[in-house]
Amino acid sequence: MITILRMLVRRILLLVPMMLGIVLFVFLVMQLSDMDPAAAYYKGANPTQEQLHAFREENGLLDPLPVRYVHFVGDLLHGDMGISVLTKSPVLDQVTTAMPLTIQLTLLGLGIAIVLALLLGVTAALYRDRLADQVIRVVSLTGVAAPGFWLALLMIQYLAVETGWFPTGGYVNPADSFTGWLESLTLPAFALSLPIAAQLTRIVRTAVVEELDKDYVRTAIGGGLPPVVVVGRNVLRNALINPLTVLGLRVGYLLGGAVVTETIFSLPGMGKLMIDAVQNGDPAVVQGVVITTAVCFVFVNLVIDILYLLVNPRLRSAS
CATH class of the missing domain: 1.10.3720.10 (MetI-like)
Incomplete structure (x- = not known):
């Protein structure tokens, strides 16, 4: 039983860097993708460039990549996956x-x-x-x-x-x-x-x-x-x-x-x-x-x- 508990603790500790790596990979892929939350938010509304810029600035999309990642991880640790730009409901x-x-x-x-x-x-x-x-x-x-x-x-x-x-x-x-x-x-x-x-x-x-x-x-x-x-x-x-x-x-x-x-x-x-x-x-x-x-x-x-x-x-x- 002690051996099983020791192995379980070891596996759980290994999960921490693994999950951080997964989160980093997913975050980078999404940031480098062609998806634009601002365009999706105003989909079908023909927004102006000023409106798109204001949305990006309000939601921190213009912050440096490391800053966005830190905020993203912090939100995840608090159970916040963000807000859907289409349904306006929590993810x-x-x-x-x-x-x-x-x-x-x-x-x-x-x-x-x-x-x-x-x-x-x-x-x-x-x-x-x-x-x-x-x-x-x-x-x-x-x-x-x-x-x-x-x-x-x-x-x-x-x-x-x-x-x-x-x-x-x-x-x-x-x-x-x-x-x-x-x-x-x-x-x-x-x-x-x-x-x-x-x-x-x-x-x-x-x-x-x-x-x-x-x-x-x-x-x-x-x-x-x-x-x-x-x-x-x-x-x-x-x-x-x-x-x-x-x-x-x-x-x-x-x-x-x-x-x-x-x-x-x-x-x-x-x-x-x-x-x-x-x-x-x-x-x-x-x-x-x-x-x-x-x-x-x-x-x-x-x-x-x-x-x-x-x-x-x-x-x-x-x-």
Whole structure:
């Protein structure tokens, strides 16, 4: 327990310079972009140069770059992500409104990816080099190669438009209708998770095959233990350590893929919020969405590191 706490403190301390670097990178990219908050504020109003200059001066856009960065970091530390120049509302309010949907979509997609990867990966390992393994290999390679947006469009065409089994888009709050919520997120979650499930399937299959070839498995089965017990109790526990670390990196793909998926299915989440902000030239919202997504990604990887430490006694002893 002391080792875990020590590792946790060390990871958290490392997060401080990492987050400062992320904030600096996002800030510089937005400052060097073509987005002009003043032009977005007066969009469609044909402002004069004096009005644009007055807006920039009032909002500190004419201050030196280091001064703007210090003010930006100071505001973030106080929970202030700025004000949207289009809606005139705090960016934090927009992020907190959109974030729950993205979290729901990501978690549902992650759950689908894990279930499919375990089912297909373990099956392919147990029947390696046989028909089942060959079929799963072709399916997984196809899933890896297929773009997520293409899968989303196919699902909309065949499972929503032609059959009517699912809605083509939109979101239903689970408090209003759990069935409607599940129907509205099923296709987006599958479109988001299938490429990840295909990648994890190959990793799980390789890890389980390597574990099945070890001496302790042959000894346990030779000693009379049922293969199901050996695989379920020992093989999976040891084989899933490496896929667990890969899973943490894939969560970042799920968060990033939500941008396209939410846009295709018209889901009012973080992805659609950022796309709309980019199209309308609202840099404060873009900064808020990117930084929030980066914080979530870093936090998820911290949780994965802790889980990896818990399930790997050898790493705990080495630490």
